[in-house]
Structure formats: C-alpha cells, structure tokens
Amino acid sequence: MTALTPQPRAALADIPAYVPGKPPTPRPGVATYKLSSNENPYPPLAGVLDAVAEAARSLNRYPDMGNAALRAGLAADLGVGPDQLAPGTGSVAVLYHLLAAYCDPGDEVVHAWRSFEAYPIGIAVAGATSVPVPVTATGAHDLAAMAAAVTERTKVVLLCTPNNPTGPALSHAEVAAFVAQVPGHVIVVLDEAYREFVRIADPVRSLDLVAAHPNVVAMRTFAKAYGLAGLRVGYLAGAEPIAAAVRACSLPFGVSSIAQAATLASLAAKAELLDRVELIVAERSRVVDELAGQGWSLPDAQGNFVWFDLGTRTAAFAAAAEKAGIVVRPFADEGVRVTIGEPAANDVLLRLAAGWVD
Known part of the structure; x- marks a missing residue:
C-alpha cells in the first residue's frame, strides 16, 4: 500500500522555473562583469x-x-x-x-x-x-x-x-x-x-x-x-x-x-539618480550604434539592455561571452539579453559581437 504524503497543487507541475541572471565566476587575470540581470552598474548614493x-x-x-x-x-x-x-x-x-x-x-x-x-x-x-x-x-x-x-x-x-x-x-x-x-x-x-x-x-x-x-x-x-x-x-x-x-x-x-x-x-535624490540614467542611456546609444556599424539588426533598445535574436546560436554565444568575461542572459534557442553595464564591460560585448554577425 502506497503511503500517503502531502501533494502540492497539480498546477505547480506546469509552472516554469524563474531563471535569474547568474553572476560571473572569478577568473585569475580576467576582468569579469555581470550583464545578466539588468542591474544598475552604479553603487548606492x-x-x-x-x-x-x-x-x-x-x-x-x-x-x-x-x-x-x-x-x-x-x-x-x-x-x-x-x-x-x-x-x-x-x-x-x-x-x-x-x-x-x-x-x-x-x-x-x-x-x-x-x-x-x-x-x-x-x-x-x-x-x-x-x-x-x-x-x-x-x-x-x-x-x-x-x-x-x-x-x-x-x-x-x-x-x-x-x-x-x-x-x-x-x-x-x-x-x-x-x-x-x-x-x-x-x-x-x-x-x-x-x-x-x-x-x-x-x-x-x-x-x-x-x-x-x-x-x-x-x-x-x-x-x-x-x-x-x-x-x-x-x-x-x-x-x-x-x-x-x-x-x-x-x-x-x-x-x-x-x-x-x-x-x-x-x-x-531623484535628480542625481536620473543623471545616472542619462549616462546609461548614452552608453546604450554608443553600444547600439557600434553594433549597427558591425552589421547587427537589433530591436529598438529602450531599456537598459539589448537583445540579440540568435535562435539556435544562443547557447554558443552565451558560452563565448562568459569565456570573454561577461555573463549574459540566454533564452534557450531564442536569443540573448545583455545589460548595458560599465563601459569596460560593454567594450567586451562589442569585441565579442563583432565576430558573431551573420
């Protein structure tokens, strides 16, 4: 006879897991950046x-x-x-x-x-x-x-x-x-x-x-x-x-x-914080313009991130990004979202992306 145990609602079996952006793994001699969670790169005031x-x-x-x-x-x-x-x-x-x-x-x-x-x-x-x-x-x-x-x-x-x-x-x-x-x-x-x-x-x-x-x-x-x-x-x-x-x-x-x-x-401190937003938007414009110059055709980026529609190349791009020192957020077989972070982190993204244009 099977022992009775508490069972959760059946609907929970079909609930997809929320996948958070993972942090980078520290690596000797390599600067690493987290660009996977759309976080603000500036520390608290x-x-x-x-x-x-x-x-x-x-x-x-x-x-x-x-x-x-x-x-x-x-x-x-x-x-x-x-x-x-x-x-x-x-x-x-x-x-x-x-x-x-x-x-x-x-x-x-x-x-x-x-x-x-x-x-x-x-x-x-x-x-x-x-x-x-x-x-x-x-x-x-x-x-x-x-x-x-x-x-x-x-x-x-x-x-x-x-x-x-x-x-x-x-x-x-x-x-x-x-x-x-x-x-x-x-x-x-x-x-x-x-x-x-x-x-x-x-x-x-x-x-x-x-x-x-x-x-x-x-x-x-x-x-x-x-x-x-x-x-x-x-x-x-x-x-x-x-x-x-x-x-x-x-x-x-x-x-x-x-x-x-x-x-x-x-x-x-709203005014000072929104000044930081302007810096992020300016950095977003720089990244988007350079990606366009590389030949990328991306959706209109109006958040603090950019989206690469990579399809089946998604996992490989994410792996290459991590190897280069940036952790991005892949969505399996759909694409990769990359946060606009520190200029140095964005530079890593731009160097990487240049080798992945179709």
Missing part, C-alpha cells in the same frame, strides 16, 4: 546608505505595515493620492498580489511573448490561464492581436513597456487606442520597470491613462533606474479600489523598514 544605516538601528521593530511614509512620498512625487498606491517587494510581488486579487481559476491573462518571464509563473500560481500573444518580428507588442485575444474570460492584460527582454517601448497613442478597445472590467497593467530609460517621441503617459480609465494601472520598480535591486521595492498606481484590493493581498510587513527608508532617500 551616500545619502541612501546613510538612510539605510539609520533604519538599521531599529531592526528589532517591525516596519510600518501600511507603508504610510512611503506612500505619502510617492503620492507627492507622482501627483496621485496615497490610497491609489500599493507598494510591494518589487513589482513582481505587486503583480502576484494583483493576480491573486482579481483572478479565479480558469480566468485568462493576456500578455505578449517573449516578454517578462515572471508573467506565466505568476499567472499559473494564481490558478489563472496564460494567453501568450507572439511579439512582432521586431520584438514589439502586437496590440491588434492582443486586443483580439481578449475574451469574456479575460481578467487582466499585461503590457510590458519597454518589453523585457526584447527592448521596444509602446507609444502613448497606441496604448491609448488599445485601452479604448478593452472592456472596462478587464485590468490593463502597464509594466514600466524600465520607463526612465525610454527615449521615444511619444512615451506612454501612464498616469494620464490611470486618471482617465479606472481599469488601467501602472506598475513600477526602484530596482533599475534607482539602483535598489537588492532591497526589492515596487508599487502599483491605479484607481483606489484596485490599489486597496492589491494591498489586501499583500504580504504583511512585506516592504522592510530599510527598503522604505532607502526608497524615500532615493526619491529625495
């Missing part, structure tokens, strides 16, 4: 470290569960009400909370693919059904196909702009037209993890869309432009009922006191 040190003095106390000071600071920065905000441990956690709040088993979530790899994981964990819509040949969202994929079972649509890992960003005009086609009971999520790096003529004005449409929300993070990836702080901005529902599903005390303090200090 001194003022942010001071705020972290001060917050650490009260680690014996729980953080503010309501994130009152954080929400007030964000509200002042964004021009929205504190009750329109739902912070969480990174925008990924906020997405998980949103899906938990709005999706019943069998409900559908429409999203582009290839896009952020956490999407199908979060959807499956919520018990919902993933409806992936292929990106275009240029790595952009196919909004017409995504609108056509919305059915009576659709609860959420995810728009990743700029799209991770391919790079193109959506314009405000095309997102506004898309939102006008979506039924009012369907939540449209504008995932803007890389919004500060966008340099197109008509970038999405997400908060305008939030104000005009009660079913539109913006998700953002302090991991990328603000350089707080190690502290995990993200948030949702939307209509008060949606923000309240997301907060209701959030992990109690999820955003640590240190993370809250660092985020407020970063908001106070």
Whole structure:
C-alpha cells in the first residue's frame, strides 16, 4: 500500500522555473562583469546608505505595515493620492498580489511573448490561464492581436513597456487606442520597470491613462533606474479600489523598514539618480550604434539592455561571452539579453559581437 504524503497543487507541475541572471565566476587575470540581470552598474548614493544605516538601528521593530511614509512620498512625487498606491517587494510581488486579487481559476491573462518571464509563473500560481500573444518580428507588442485575444474570460492584460527582454517601448497613442478597445472590467497593467530609460517621441503617459480609465494601472520598480535591486521595492498606481484590493493581498510587513527608508532617500535624490540614467542611456546609444556599424539588426533598445535574436546560436554565444568575461542572459534557442553595464564591460560585448554577425 502506497503511503500517503502531502501533494502540492497539480498546477505547480506546469509552472516554469524563474531563471535569474547568474553572476560571473572569478577568473585569475580576467576582468569579469555581470550583464545578466539588468542591474544598475552604479553603487548606492551616500545619502541612501546613510538612510539605510539609520533604519538599521531599529531592526528589532517591525516596519510600518501600511507603508504610510512611503506612500505619502510617492503620492507627492507622482501627483496621485496615497490610497491609489500599493507598494510591494518589487513589482513582481505587486503583480502576484494583483493576480491573486482579481483572478479565479480558469480566468485568462493576456500578455505578449517573449516578454517578462515572471508573467506565466505568476499567472499559473494564481490558478489563472496564460494567453501568450507572439511579439512582432521586431520584438514589439502586437496590440491588434492582443486586443483580439481578449475574451469574456479575460481578467487582466499585461503590457510590458519597454518589453523585457526584447527592448521596444509602446507609444502613448497606441496604448491609448488599445485601452479604448478593452472592456472596462478587464485590468490593463502597464509594466514600466524600465520607463526612465525610454527615449521615444511619444512615451506612454501612464498616469494620464490611470486618471482617465479606472481599469488601467501602472506598475513600477526602484530596482533599475534607482539602483535598489537588492532591497526589492515596487508599487502599483491605479484607481483606489484596485490599489486597496492589491494591498489586501499583500504580504504583511512585506516592504522592510530599510527598503522604505532607502526608497524615500532615493526619491529625495531623484535628480542625481536620473543623471545616472542619462549616462546609461548614452552608453546604450554608443553600444547600439557600434553594433549597427558591425552589421547587427537589433530591436529598438529602450531599456537598459539589448537583445540579440540568435535562435539556435544562443547557447554558443552565451558560452563565448562568459569565456570573454561577461555573463549574459540566454533564452534557450531564442536569443540573448545583455545589460548595458560599465563601459569596460560593454567594450567586451562589442569585441565579442563583432565576430558573431551573420
């Protein structure tokens, strides 16, 4: 007789594993760089470290569960009400909370693919059904196909702009037209993890869309432009009922006191941090221009990364990159995403890429 043991939900067997960018392996005589996780290459500002040190003095106390000071600071920065905000441990956690709040088993979530790899994981964990819509040949969202994929079972649509890992960003005009086609009971999520790096003529004005449409929300993070990836702080901005529902599903005390303090200090130093973003964007332009000169035809890079559509050459390129001293993020038999890092790291990428042009 077979012994009975606890069994997880059957749906978990089909959940893909999240693959993080791996760090480089130290090698004598070779400078190594991590270009696999879209991290900001600049260290924390001194003022942010001071705020972290001060917050650490009260680690014996729980953080503010309501994130009152954080929400007030964000509200002042964004021009929205504190009750329109739902912070969480990174925008990924906020997405998980949103899906938990709005999706019943069998409900559908429409999203582009290839896009952020956490999407199908979060959807499956919520018990919902993933409806992936292929990106275009240029790595952009196919909004017409995504609108056509919305059915009576659709609860959420995810728009990743700029799209991770391919790079193109959506314009405000095309997102506004898309939102006008979506039924009012369907939540449209504008995932803007890389919004500060966008340099197109008509970038999405997400908060305008939030104000005009009660079913539109913006998700953002302090991991990328603000350089707080190690502290995990993200948030949702939307209509008060949606923000309240997301907060209701959030992990109690999820955003640590240190993370809250660092985020407020970063908001106070926003101008200096955005100057760093400009340096990254300039470096991105240098890399993209040189790759184009080598003969590469890449998707429009609007995040802090570039995408190489390498197909079956993906694993070999990743291995060659690691040998050269840079660790990149391969997506099996699809392509490689490479973070814009320190100039020296980007130089390694450019030397490597010159030998891989078709």
